[in-house]
């Protein structure tokens with residue numbers, strides 16, 4: 001019993017350590033996959049949105065329909081812009097993995113916890129700095 005307990009403690013310590021350790025190659029690969037998957041997904045969203053924009057602009061309609069189309073067109077433009085911004089953010093995170101600065105806070109230079117990166121792989125700041133900067 002005592003033996004099992006001490007083993008658990010060791011595992012727990014290792015787990016705690018891994019949260020503050022520099023990203024291992026395995027972790028880096030994991031985040032790269034995560035980011036690439038997300039980018040591919042967003043690119044599909046972009047392709048669809050562009051397709052819809054095409055459809056809207058070729059649709060001839062009466063004035064009431066045109067007003068509706070104009071609204072749809074603006075919504076699409078907004079969607080495209082925000083998706084493009086997200087792709088950019090994710091691409092920058094990928095570049096940080098390549099430069100091995102991924103997981104490093106851009107403000108204080110400290111480590112961003114792996115837990116935070118799991119939730120927000122594109123995070124540029126640690127929790128403390130993010131709160132300081134605000135958003």
Ligand SMILES: [Zn+2]
Pocket residue numbers: 105106107108109110125126127128129130
């Ligand atoms: Zn920081």
